[in-house]
Amino acid sequence: MTEAPPIHIDALTLAYGTHRVLDGLTLSVPAGSITALLGGNGAGKSTTLAALLGFAKAQSGTIAVCGVDPGRQPDLARKRIAYLPENVALYEHLTAVENADYLLALSGERQSKAAITDALAAAGLQDRAWDQRLGGFSKGMRQKVAIAVALLRQVPVLLLDEPTSGLDPRATADFNALVSAVRDRGTAVLMVTHDLLSAADVADSIAFLEGGRVAEAVPASGPDRFDIRALHARFQVGADRLAA
Amino acid sequence: MSVVRLIARDELRLMARNRVAVIAFVLLVLLTLAAVLSSWAHQRGIAELRSRHAAAAEQAFDAQPNRHPHRVVHYGTFIFRPLSPLAAFDPGVDAFTGNSMFLEGHRQNTANFGDVRQSSLLIRFGQLTPAFVLQIVAPLLLIFLGYGALARERERGTLRLLMLQGVGRGELVRGKGAALGVVALLAGLPAMIGFALIAGQPGAQIVPMLTIAGGYLAYLALWVVVILLVSAFARRSRDALLALVAIWAVTVILLPRVVPDIANAAVPLRNRLQTDVAIARDLRRMGDSHNPDDPHYAAFKQSVLDRYGVTRVEDLPLNYKGVLAMEGERLTSSLFDRYAGESFAAQARQNALVDAAGILSPAIALRSLSMAAAGTDFAGHRRFLDQAEAYRYDLVQRLNRMQATDVSYADDTATDAGADQRKRVAADNWQRMPDFRFERPDGAVLARAALPGLAILVAWLMIATGLLALATRRLGVR
Numbered sequence: 001m002t003e004a005p006p007i008h009i010d011a012l013t014l015a016y017g018t019h020r021v022l023d024g025l026t027l028s029v030p031a032g033s034i035t036a037l038l039g040g041n042g043a044g045k046s047t048t049l050a051a052l053l054g055f056a057k058a059q060s061g062t063i064a065v066c067g068v069d070p071g072r073q074p075d076l077a078r079k080r081i082a083y084l085p086e087n088v089a090l091y092e093h094l095t096a097v098e099n100a101d102y103l104l105a106l107s108g109e110r111q112s113k114a115a116i117t118d119a120l121a122a123a124g125l126q127d128r129a130w131d132q133r134l135g136g137f138s139k140g141m142r143q144k145v146a147i148a149v150a151l152l153r154q155v156p157v158l159l160l161d162e163p164t165s166g167l168d169p170r171a172t173a174d175f176n177a178l179v180s181a182v183r184d185r186g187t188a189v190l191m192v193t194h195d196l197l198s199a200a201d202v203a204d205s206i207a208f209l210e211g212g213r214v215a216e217a218v219p220a221s222g223p224d225r226f227d228i229r230a231l232h233a234r235f236q237v238g239a240d241r242l243a244a
Numbered sequence: 245m246s247v248v249r250l251i252a253r254d255e256l257r258l259m260a261r262n263r264v265a266v267i268a269f270v271l272l273v274l275l276t277l278a279a280v281l282s283s284w285a286h287q288r289g290i291a292e293l294r295s296r297h298a299a300a301a302e303q304a305f306d307a308q309p310n311r312h313p314h315r316v317v318h319y320g321t322f323i324f325r326p327l328s329p330l331a332a333f334d335p336g337v338d339a340f341t342g343n344s345m346f347l348e349g350h351r352q353n354t355a356n357f358g359d360v361r362q363s364s365l366l367i368r369f370g371q372l373t374p375a376f377v378l379q380i381v382a383p384l385l386l387i388f389l390g391y392g393a394l395a396r397e398r399e400r401g402t403l404r405l406l407m408l409q410g411v412g413r414g415e416l417v418r419g420k421g422a423a424l425g426v427v428a429l430l431a432g433l434p435a436m437i438g439f440a441l442i443a444g445q446p447g448a449q450i451v452p453m454l455t456i457a458g459g460y461l462a463y464l465a466l467w468v469v470v471i472l473l474v475s476a477f478a479r480r481s482r483d484a485l486l487a488l489v490a491i492w493a494v495t496v497i498l499l500p501r502v503v504p505d506i507a508n509a510a511v512p513l514r515n516r517l518q519t520d521v522a523i524a525r526d527l528r529r530m531g532d533s534h535n536p537d538d539p540h541y542a543a544f545k546q547s548v549l550d551r552y553g554v555t556r557v558e559d560l561p562l563n564y565k566g567v568l569a570m571e572g573e574r575l576t577s578s579l580f581d582r583y584a585g586e587s588f589a590a591q592a593r594q595n596a597l598v599d600a601a602g603i604l605s606p607a608i609a610l611r612s613l614s615m616a617a618a619g620t621d622f623a624g625h626r627r628f629l630d631q632a633e634a635y636r637y638d639l640v641q642r643l644n645r646m647q648a649t650d651v652s653y654a655d656d657t658a659t660d661a662g663a664d665q666r667k668r669v670a671a672d673n674w675q676r677m678p679d680f681r682f683e684r685p686d687g688a689v690l691a692r693a694a695l696p697g698l699a700i701l702v703a704w705l706m707i708a709t710g711l712l713a714l715a716t717r718r719l720g721v722r
Contacts, residue, residue: 135492
């Protein structure tokens with residue numbers, strides 16, 4: 001008997017008022033894999049994340065995070081999720097270590113300072129930044145702190161919203177390596193992005209979202225491995241359609 | 245550590261790391277300490293001064309030589325209102341109402357020498373007292389420290405971050421409230437030290453003190469809840485700050501200044517000149533004791549003669565001039581009492597209007613509560629005036645009675661060379677006259693007078709808490 005994937009969405013429909021954003025979305029992200037969710041503006045990418053986080057309620061279909069419906073039990077579902085929004089929200093009056101300590105304490109998973117600094121090091125944050133307040137941190141540094149928290153929490157699901165936007169190529173490569181390491185620990189990673197190159201670089205599979213449903217899903221390896229040029233062309237077409 | 249405590253601790257850590265917040269808090273604490281100390285010293289000075297002057301006035305009265313009692317009636321005496329021990333915390337209307345009275349026959353004088361008339365005009369803009377700091381300044385500090393408590397979390401995206409750690413909305417609001425509550429308690433601590441000083445004074449009453457402490461606690465708790473409520477609704481921290489400062493300006497500054505003016509316009513009072521003219525007119529109507537044809541006094545004279553079964557005042561066993569003085573004092577006092585009663589009634593209606601405005605402004609409700617429990621409100625002033633008038637009337641009538649019994653009518657009307665000495669009574673009589681002693685109200689009476697203000701504050705607190713509970717449910721909903 002195969003274990004249910006940590007992220008499982010089936011025929012999900014979600015509307016804001018009369019505007020239907022998700023329309024029969026079906027998507028699964030197995031443990032230890034990265035799925036990149038691509039699509040034009042308004043395709044429903046962020047709404048998919050909001051539904052997984054329990055901030056938006058679906059009208060029909062099923063959605064589960066490690067078997068928990070976030071619409072019904074948001075607190076329980078959130079305990080299984082680490083989420084990095086496009087602009088990582090952390091506390092600027094706290095240092096990197098204090099941020100991690102505070103967030104872990106809130107989630108009831110307090111850890112020693114040594115464990116926190118180990119995680120920060122594993123996330124690639126230089127040791128001189130550990131005890132600095134986040135006020136002067138770059139986006140990449142903030143992401144590392146957030147990833148360190150995710151590592152310490154050992155959550156089975158990592159949601160990323162436009163993680164590489166605004167990062168330079170070096171920082172993007174560092175981030176992708178970090179996400180790959182998280183994946184290798186068995187975490188299911190769903191990455192919403194516009195960055196096709198980054199998706200191609202790190203993802204195990206890529207799902208195209210159009211009109212609130214997955215129009216096409218392609219694997220990143222094997223005989224059906226995606227063709228980046230074809231993907232680019234498809235992405236352009238999708239964007240044009242939406243613009244029209 | 246519970247989630248609520250963690251959030252409260254982090255909020256306090258944020259405040260502690262904000263230099264402006266720390267400076268503002270330290271300034272408030274210093275201001276309150278200065279207010280406690282200066283108010284304490286000021287009130288001690290006033291109490292000592294009044295006590296000294298009261299003793300001097302009593303001594304001067306007692307030291308009068310052998311004298312005709314009616315001269316003593318006109319010599320009069322000064323009395324002083326002793327301060328309530330809690331006046332060091334909230335002097336209320338004391339600085340404005342006057343604190344001494346000259347008592348004499350045929351006249352009902354008003355209190356004089358309010359501090360406002362003896363000080364610079366600055367005192368009219370608010371004295372630096374613990375009550376002033378807690379009523380006006382402390383809410384402003386809480387606003388500046390707490391306006392972003394919830395709005396900032398939403399604005400910066402950390403609200404969702406907290407929720408993703410499993411933090412409940414209620415836990416978040418309670419944690420923020422606990423942090424602001426700690427700040428409010430710390431801000432009130434110097435005032436509580438002042439309270440402890442006051443508690444050591446003789447005559448301090450524990451029930452009014454507890455009422456005041458409860459009132460200020462409810463007031464600061466209300467501000468904490470209102471700040472969280474506005475912060476929960478506002479889309480941005482800046483909006484929350486603007487809204488809260490506007491609420492503070494209207495409820496703490498504007499309404500308490502404007503409402504008394506509205507009450508004054510709605511229930512106008514006679515000014516001093518109008519009252520004096522009206523009383524003089526009524527006195528003329530009342531009759532002239534020196535006019536033998538005056539109908540009232542002619543009838544009075546006849547009733548006295550009839551009571552003693554004589555036909556001439558010379559045959560009365562009492563000095564008719566003393567009896568006449570007693571009747572005259574009775575009549576004029578009843579007239580003064582009527583005018584004073586009308587004035588008190590009008591002032592009570594004005595105060596009722598102002599108190600009712602507590603529904604619009606918790607600061608007004610707190611002020612009423614604070615002054616009533618401290619015994620420094622209008623009722624406290626009236627208590628002094630009533631007791632002063634009762635004392636004056638008794639003193640004057642004792643002297644008139646002394647004239648009627650200890651000075652013969654023949655001597656009183658004589659004009660020979662030795663008559664002046666024969667009209668006099670012994671000086672030790674003045675020492676036997678009772679001194680004025682202000683009877684303080686019972687603590688339960690003061691606390692009861694503060695209950696309406698406390699009830700309004702508690703109602704405000706309950707409504708605001710209910711609204712905050714509703715806002716909490718909507719927190720973070722897109």
